[in-house]
Amino acid sequence: MTVYQLPAEVGAFARYLGEVAARLVPGRGWYGVFADRDPEGLRACFDGTEILPWDVVESLLQDLGESPAGPEATRARALHRAAAAAHDRRPGGAEALRERLAAMEHERRYAEARTRELAARLGEVPGAPDDRTADELAWARDDHARATSRVTDLTARLAALAPDPGRVPSAVAATPRRKPRGARYAWLDDVEEAPAPGPAVELPVAGAAPRGARYGGGEAASGLTARTARTARTAPAVTPEVEETAQDAGRAAANAVYALRRLRAQGRSGEAHALLCEAVAGPTGRLPALAAELHRVGLGADWATLLWEAASLPPGRLAAVAGVLADAGRTADCEHLLRQGVARPVGDLAGACAALRAEGHHREAQALLTAFLRVRTPEDAAQLAAADPDGLPQLRAAARAVSPARERDLLHALRVAGLAGT
Structure with missing residues (x-):
């Protein structure tokens, strides 16, 4: 008989749900509602066979009196994202x-x-x-x-799960060689068609890709490692973004928000989400203007959805979006984006930290490491240090900022991994 073993991330989330359930009162609050409505489905989620929808997790935390923006919710979100990603990668x-x-x-x-x-x-x-x-x-x-x-x-x-995480799935993607037209693609209407990839280009000595550059294929598509950021002399072809003025970015944002409001009014939520995905994959320089316009018309929830999508971008692209938001003075958005990305593989996070440092965004790299240390294990932190030894001083400083106990745990994990003298 074949025994199915749960992925580690799914097991970790199932154990966390067990901890939450132990603090809940059976038959009370939302916990009682879900147990009464779908007891078998809830049991499957607690066993790790299925992934509990995030809105249900939020409701269970509400039963416990936890704040939606508090540390407990941040931890739960990180575990949920990691478990969902691992669950979705299984065959079928x-x-x-x-x-x-x-x-x-x-x-x-x-x-x-x-x-x-x-x-x-x-x-x-x-x-x-x-x-x-x-x-x-x-x-x-x-x-x-x-x-x-x-x-x-x-x-x-x-x-x-799409081959290129920076693109929307084929079900909603354009066929982005011909440029799509119409209200749904308002974000792309002013963008020139990108040229075909050219020959490989040489990176600067710092090793980080220029901000906003998108990579095709090769190592960068699966995650820019810190070692590559330090030593690589060549990289896959880079397609530069179209240089735009603030007026151009504002016009594009207004067009996108107009289209988004029409789609929402007509109940076409799937297409509205696709438009947000297109914005994430488009020129990063437009995002601050889009954020301002969305908040102006009362669509702040759509901006939160866009940040959630951006958190799953490839490391170099994630660092680029974070850098643009920081440069535009949207510090809270930048840190929120980085906190949502801490459930990603350690190699991805090491690459994102290296890219942020190479662009001079040390504060943002520190924010990413601090959020990482709050929700990931000391052993994960040691793996990150092995992947990005240049960032070890900043990693230790972030652990110190979290708590003395977390710094001690990190130092112990580094000694066990043979990295204490790095």
Whole structure:
């Protein structure tokens, strides 16, 4: 008989859910609701067979009185992202995601129609509201919000399985040689078509790719290692972004937000998410203007979704986006992006730290390391030090900033790994 062994990341998240469940009161709060609605599904998630949707994790933390932006939620998010990525990489994972995405989109549409129906029924009742209908409407709205959240989550997980993580999946990608047109592709309307890749170019001595450059194939596609950042003399072809003025970036942002609002108003959430993915894959210099425009019109949640997507970009691209946000004075967004990326493989994070330092963004590299040390094990930190020995002083400083105990744990892990004298 073949015994299936859970990936380490899935096992770690399942153990964390067990810790959360031990602190919850059975039959109370959201925990009681989910246990009553789908006991078998909840049990499968606690066993690690399935991945608990993030909105459910948030609700369980709410039962515990934890803040959505607190350290407990940050830890849970990192473990959830790592577990979902490992779960999706299993054989048949992509097909399972597509089936679940289609089912959840159906659930979203049903909940949306049910919400409209119940709201109209309430509006027709004269005098005191119908308590039963009002209660049903509240649940329908909750179902719609959860289904929308899960469609976004599943779409992003499916996109992360694409051959090029910086591109949207083929189901929503353009066929980006001909340039797509129309409201949905407003973000790309002003971009010139990129030339075909040329011969390999020589990097500067610092070894980091120019900000915003996108790499095709080779080592950079799977993660820029710190050793490569120090020693490589050649790299895959670089396609430079189109130089733009602030006025150009503002116009592109306004076009994108106009298209996004139309798609949201028409209930076309899948296409709206695709537009955000296109923005992540587009010129990084436009992102600060897009952030400002989204917040101006009350679409801050879409900016949060975009940052979540950016957290899964290849290391060099992730560092480029973080650098652009920092340069534009969007420090909180930059640090939020880096915190969301700490669940990635250690080699990816080492490459991102090296790229940030090479671009002079030492503060952002420090923020990434600090977030990493808060949620990852000391053994993971030792692996990062082995991949990026030049960053060891900054890693130790970040551990010291977290707590004296974390610094002691790091030093012990470094000694065990034979890196104490590095």
